[in-house]
Amino acid sequence: MLNVENLNVAVADEPILKGLSLQVNAGEVHAIMGPNGSGKSTLANVIAGREGYEITSGSVVFEGQNLLELAPEDRARQGIFLAFQYPVEIPGVNNVYMLKAAVNAIRKHRGDEELDAIDFLKLVREKLKLVEMKEEFLHRPVNVGFSGGEKKRNEILQMALLEPRLAMLDETDSGLDIDALKVVASGVNGLRGKDRAIVLVTHYQRLLDFIVPDHVHVLAGGRVLKSGGKELALELEERGYGWVEQSVSPSAETAL
Amino acid sequence: MSQAVSTAEDYLAAQRLANLPAVGTAWLDIRRNQARSLLEGVGLPTPRQEDWKYTNIRPITRSTFDPVSGSSGWNDQDFLESIQLPGLNSYRLVFADGILVRELSSCDGLPAGVTIASVAEILRADSAKLENLLGSALPTSPHGFTAMNSSFIADGAYLDIGPGIVLDKPVELVFICACAGEDRLGMPRNLIVGRPGSHASVIERYLSVVEARSLTNAVSEVILEEDAQLTHQRITDESSRSFHVGGLFARLGGDSRLDACSITLGGSLVRNDVLVNLDASGATVDLAGLYLARGRCHIDNHTHVVHNSPSARSRELYKGILNDRSRAVFHGRITVQAGAQQTDSEQNNQNLLLSREAEVDTKPQLEIYADDVKCSHGATVGQLDEMAVLYLRSRGIGESQARGILTHAFAGEILERIELDNLRLHLDHCVSHRLSSVERVVS
Structure with missing residues (x-):
């Protein structure tokens, strides 16, 4: 489904990703872990199409298409969703208005009829239950005045409505208390399916207690240093990132 | 004649x-x-x-x-x-x-x-x-x-x-x-x-x-x-x-x-x-303004609020959206006369520039001759929040629609103050219509 090959990305001439490769198949859940500054968020942002990243070499192919050629909205319409690490506050735009515009933009692209206000409300009410959000959130400006947990739930709500093929969650667990974490996790688990892939970008193992990944990758210095099954996350928890860096890359020692 | x-x-x-x-x-x-x-x-x-x-x-x-x-x-x-x-x-x-x-x-x-x-x-x-x-x-x-x-x-x-x-x-x-x-x-x-x-x-x-x-x-x-x-x-x-x-x-x-x-x-x-x-005393004024400038038009708003008595309140928010080669001027003057204690006054002017050629001159002017007053003012001139544009686009909303939504939201803060539903809807429609021509913004 997603094939990242030898991806090199720089920000303001500073190389961030240095030859990163990753393959994600339909039906799989991947966790990308790594210390701060390892390039986790850069990878998520590049896949979603955020500007300001210079792709110096490599490719990102999604379902046979060169993703890097597509505008962010076209990526979303193809079925890519990024849950932002820092969801953006948009004063003056009601949540429900944005959600409806997004759902209809994607429906239109798929050739489905656009939903009217009543049908949309029906749909969104159903999804609200999934993330245990009150209806009043629909009528507040997007993310304005939301707590950290509410913002993250709002991201999962959007994901549930847009039903992406590939969902990437960028540090969705950061700053969540255990209850909010469980809600977010059950929202994500509800989306798991054989046609869908999920990539969790996270710093901590904690989220993976609730969303059990099929594959775990350790990112450091802009590359995947080590890949394994879910047990790799537990090992990381116990032994820290330094262990991977030392065991794989001797140069990391000097960096420490 | x-x-x-x-x-x-x-x-x-x-x-x-x-x-x-x-x-x-x-x-x-x-x-x-x-x-x-x-x-x-x-x-x-x-x-x-x-x-x-x-x-x-x-x-x-x-x-x-x-x-x-x-x-x-x-x-x-x-x-x-x-x-x-x-x-x-x-x-x-x-x-x-x-x-x-x-x-x-x-x-x-x-x-x-x-x-x-x-x-x-x-x-x-x-x-x-x-x-x-x-x-x-x-x-x-x-x-x-x-x-x-x-x-x-x-x-x-x-x-x-x-x-x-x-x-x-x-x-x-x-x-x-x-x-x-x-x-x-x-x-x-x-x-x-x-x-x-x-x-x-x-x-x-x-x-x-x-x-x-x-x-x-x-x-x-x-x-x-x-x-x-x-x-x-x-x-x-x-x-x-x-x-x-x-x-x-x-x-x-x-x-x-x-x-x-x-x-x-x-x-x-x-x-x-x-x-x-x-x-x-006890008098209250709330001034709101919205100006949409296009082409080569020039819109100038000069306001002056004078607190002549104690315990009066004034609020002011003017917002402007400028496109093309338009120009806007905002001059907000507040005078608090001697003896007008407990004056409570706020003024704000915000401008959204949708084009590199558009220009705005904004000038607050406070003249305060009393000592027990609360006065504030602020002015901003800026572009659309590019992170917000990306956020909407990443949800599948096309770029020009995303920019339209955000620009309209900027105007919405003024329009939503209008209590008459029919008038508000009409103006909302006019504003949407005027903004629908907003294309890719030079940033």
Whole structure:
């Protein structure tokens, strides 16, 4: 489904990703872990199409298409969703208005009829239950005045409505208390399916207690240093990132 | 009847020839003559005057305009229907180039104690009624256009909302320009009086009947007595070849409240002056403004709030959206006079530039002569939040729609203050329509 090959990305001439490769198949859940500054968020942002990243070499192919050629909205319409690490506050735009515009933009692209206000409300009410959000959130400006947990739930709500093929969650667990974490996790688990892939970008193992990944990758210095099954996350928890860096890359020692 | 004019002297000559109502009424003659002297003294504004530094009226003085002092007979019912606000039930006066069109006006069912009339008619029939009111809210040193308006006083709307009356419907004043063709100068002079405890809502709409060159020089005076409340909406949407100079001059009594919202959607050169004198404690004014500038148009908003008494409150938020090579000016002046303790005043001006060529000059000016006051001001000039644009796009919303949504949201903060649903929806629609042409923004 997603094939990242030898991806090199720089920000303001500073190389961030240095030859990163990753393959994600339909039906799989991947966790990308790594210390701060390892390039986790850069990878998520590049896949979603955020500007300001210079792709110096490599490719990102999604379902046979060169993703890097597509505008962010076209990526979303193809079925890519990024849950932002820092969801953006948009004063003056009601949540429900944005959600409806997004759902209809994607429906239109798929050739489905656009939903009217009543049908949309029906749909969104159903999804609200999934993330245990009150209806009043629909009528507040997007993310304005939301707590950290509410913002993250709002991201999962959007994901549930847009039903992406590939969902990437960028540090969705950061700053969540255990209850909010469980809600977010059950929202994500509800989306798991054989046609869908999920990539969790996270710093901590904690989220993976609730969303059990099929594959775990350790990112450091802009590359995947080590890949394994879910047990790799537990090992990381116990032994820290330094262990991977030392065991794989001797140069990391000097960096420490 | 009248002649083509382009300088203050020409306008004064035209005034002398104009067939104005109630000439010979002593107090009115005196005031018109005082205004003539003022205009003679100050002339038409030039960029050398501080208040006109950023607004050059040369496009106006380069043209010649005929001051309109009598009816042209225009009464196009079809046009009026085409501009009606759907579903709005109002008392309505319609003016063509500043002169009342009786056939198109309707104030049926007006409650006792309320007057909605033509200023010209009142001046002819019972001028004493206006003697102590007309001119009483004007600035002490008005600029040339205001003086010009006062030297004519041909017609306009006179509203008097009697004590304790809560008016059941809004009053809609429709000022249609270019009714008698090109180069007409309409000078409506309106007077709105809220007696103690009265409540009313007034909509002033300035429109063009055709895409013609015209000049509107409108003055509205508002006098609110104790506990009176007025919601005043002023919508300027004249042709892209029109020039508009408008004044809203108010004085507020104890515990009275004025909510004034000024929306400028169209015009080639628009200058709006607002002066609010808070004359007694407990008075509150809330000024809101929205201006949409496109093409090469120029929109200037000058506001001045004067706290003359203790414990009065003023709020002000003006927002501008500028596209293409347009230009906007905002000058927000607040004066807190000595003794006006416990003044509570806030002012804010925010501008959204959608094009690299657009330009805005924003200037707050606070003059505080009391020591126990709360005053704040702020001004911003910026572009759309690119993170917000990306956020919407990453949800599948196309770029131009995303930018449209965000731009509209910027305007929404002003529009949502308008309580009349039909008016708000209409304006919302107008704003959406104007913004729909917003394409990829240069950033």
